[in-house]
Amino acid sequence: MRVTFLGTGTSTGVPVVGCHCRVCTSSDPRNQRLRQSVKIEANGKHFLIDTTPDLRLQLLRHPIPRLDFVLYTHSHSDHLMGLDDIRPFNFRQREAIHAFASAPTAKAIRRAFAYIWDSSQIGGGKPQLVLHEVDGPFTHDGVDIVPLPVTHGDWTILGYRIGGFAYITDTNGIPDDTLRLLDGVDTLALDALRPAPRHPTHFTIDEAFAVAQRIGARETWLIHLAHEAEHGEVEARLPAGVRIAWDGLELDLE
Amino acid sequence: MRVTFLGTGTSTGVPVVGCHCRVCTSSDPRNQRLRQSVKIEANGKHFLIDTTPDLRLQLLRHPIPRLDFVLYTHSHSDHLMGLDDIRPFNFRQREAIHAFASAPTAKAIRRAFAYIWDSSQIGGGKPQLVLHEVDGPFTHDGVDIVPLPVTHGDWTILGYRIGGFAYITDTNGIPDDTLRLLDGVDTLALDALRPAPRHPTHFTIDEAFAVAQRIGARETWLIHLAHEAEHGEVEARLPAGVRIAWDGLELDLE
Numbered sequence: 001m002r003v004t005f006l007g008t009g010t011s012t013g014v015p016v017v018g019c020h021c022r023v024c025t026s027s028d029p030r031n032q033r034l035r036q037s038v039k040i041e042a043n044g045k046h047f048l049i050d051t052t053p054d055l056r057l058q059l060l061r062h063p064i065p066r067l068d069f070v071l072y073t074h075s076h077s078d079h080l081m082g083l084d085d086i087r088p089f090n091f092r093q094r095e096a097i098h099a100f101a102s103a104p105t106a107k108a109i110r111r112a113f114a115y116i117w118d119s120s121q122i123g124g125g126k127p128q129l130v131l132h133e134v135d136g137p138f139t140h141d142g143v144d145i146v147p148l149p150v151t152h153g154d155w156t157i158l159g160y161r162i163g164g165f166a167y168i169t170d171t172n173g174i175p176d177d178t179l180r181l182l183d184g185v186d187t188l189a190l191d192a193l194r195p196a197p198r199h200p201t202h203f204t205i206d207e208a209f210a211v212a213q214r215i216g217a218r219e220t221w222l223i224h225l226a227h228e229a230e231h232g233e234v235e236a237r238l239p240a241g242v243r244i245a246w247d248g249l250e251l252d253l254e
Numbered sequence: 255m256r257v258t259f260l261g262t263g264t265s266t267g268v269p270v271v272g273c274h275c276r277v278c279t280s281s282d283p284r285n286q287r288l289r290q291s292v293k294i295e296a297n298g299k300h301f302l303i304d305t306t307p308d309l310r311l312q313l314l315r316h317p318i319p320r321l322d323f324v325l326y327t328h329s330h331s332d333h334l335m336g337l338d339d340i341r342p343f344n345f346r347q348r349e350a351i352h353a354f355a356s357a358p359t360a361k362a363i364r365r366a367f368a369y370i371w372d373s374s375q376i377g378g379g380k381p382q383l384v385l386h387e388v389d390g391p392f393t394h395d396g397v398d399i400v401p402l403p404v405t406h407g408d409w410t411i412l413g414y415r416i417g418g419f420a421y422i423t424d425t426n427g428i429p430d431d432t433l434r435l436l437d438g439v440d441t442l443a444l445d446a447l448r449p450a451p452r453h454p455t456h457f458t459i460d461e462a463f464a465v466a467q468r469i470g471a472r473e474t475w476l477i478h479l480a481h482e483a484e485h486g487e488v489e490a491r492l493p494a495g496v497r498i499a500w501d502g503l504e505l506d507l508e
Contacts, residue, residue, distance in 0.1 A: 057308075
């Protein structure tokens with residue numbers, strides 16, 4: 001399995017438009033973060049977690065030969081609004097793309113992208129999506145997928161576990177039932193917005209680190225960072241086994 | 255008045271993700287097109303026409319000191335889905351941004367970005383937008399704006415005229431009433447998808463040229479191009495007064 005981090009930034013991306021802070025003006029490419037997403041190659045299949053507004057740019061930087069399916073974590077704009085950009089795969093593959101989401105996320109996708117299911121829009125083509133609601137582990141295209149319910153403010157959203165890899169973005173709390181689903185995980189990607197202050201829907205770096213210790217993966221990669229986090233500085237004070245992800249990071253996993 | 259073309263491409267952008275055609279692999283930067291949008295500076299105000307999925311990248315390339323308002327042409331994804339990225343201006347200006355759209359477009363925006371008007375989403379902040387429905391000429395922030403109803407397949411969408419500049423994207427027909435609103439226009443930006451074949455919702459290059467002749471602007475810039483249009487080749491066969499726009503093109507107008 002190969003995991004490629006297409007974006008590792010919070011909802012505004014980094015740099016933030018119009019911001020002149022030292023991180024937003026940093027020349028370290030690890031401080032330039034598109035919106036949070038990964039592509040995964042497993043069992044010969046290629047799939048995405050989320051479709052960010054940066055999806056087109058992300059797939060130009062990191063091409064995939066085909067798109068087999070999409071897993072959605074939740075419907076916030078920074079995770080959803082690039083959905084229209086799956087169309088080139090529909091055109092080329094001449095088939096609909098399967099997507100998987102919780103029931104509330106599926107409902108929000110149907111509302112935001114209502115035209116996909118309308119008969120009203122002619123012309124350049126619409127995304128062809130087969131949207132499945134999931135409420136437990138499932139297998140698709142031979143890939144075993146375990147949804148991981150986590151708290152994101154007043155929402156419950158999904159992380160995903162695929163084999164030894166778990167991906168948990170946008171969270172400020174992991175329920176005990178979900179911690180049990182993380183037993184024996186080897187590599188973890190985990191939301192860590194910034195050093196401080198605390199946030200009502202995201203872990204800080206320290207909060208993420210505490211949870212990462214409890215989960216005990218061999219390797220934890222912190223994701224979804226904001227411009228308060230300077231890559232080198234934050235990473236320098238992290239203990240062994242916990243690192244900060246960056247756009248373009250590739251992990252080759254069992 | 256200064257008009258900057260933030261994107262001059264069709265809905266997929268150029269290059270198209272995964273495409274290896276000669277235009278998509280061209281090294282001529284004029285063949286690299288983000289989604290169709292302009293920013294305009296007039297009367298000391300800064301405004302956008304549409305909020306594309308590329309909005310963040312477009313404003314990093316072409317910064318504006320503040321965002322005063324947005325004019326929407328229609329609600330297709332390539333013109334709308336970057337709306338969440340106005341948030342840095344809300345944060346910095348500590349105010350809502352005004353936006354203007356036809357009634358059907360406003361309805362579609364309220365559906366696709368329903369969370370803006372919900373009380374359900376806490377956390378990182380939502381766009382603050384004051385959405386106005388327009389059905390005729392109006393003045394905002396001292397800028398006189400004339401909506402230009404045009405045909406886009408089975409929809410009627412809006413172009414906009416500001417003084418001597420008219421902007422008409424996504425059209426395959428301009429009604430006579432709208433042609434009258436274009437009387438005396440100096441500079442025209444006009445949809446021209448590709449040389450061929452014809453398209454049910456967009457002008458071809460030749461169709462756009464014929465309409466441009468009828469409108470008779472001093473200067474016409476063709477926009478919203480697809481990967482069937484190689485910049486240099488298409489421009490070489492255009493008559494005087496008609497040119498192909500490119501990302502980053504700036505026009506200083508009266």
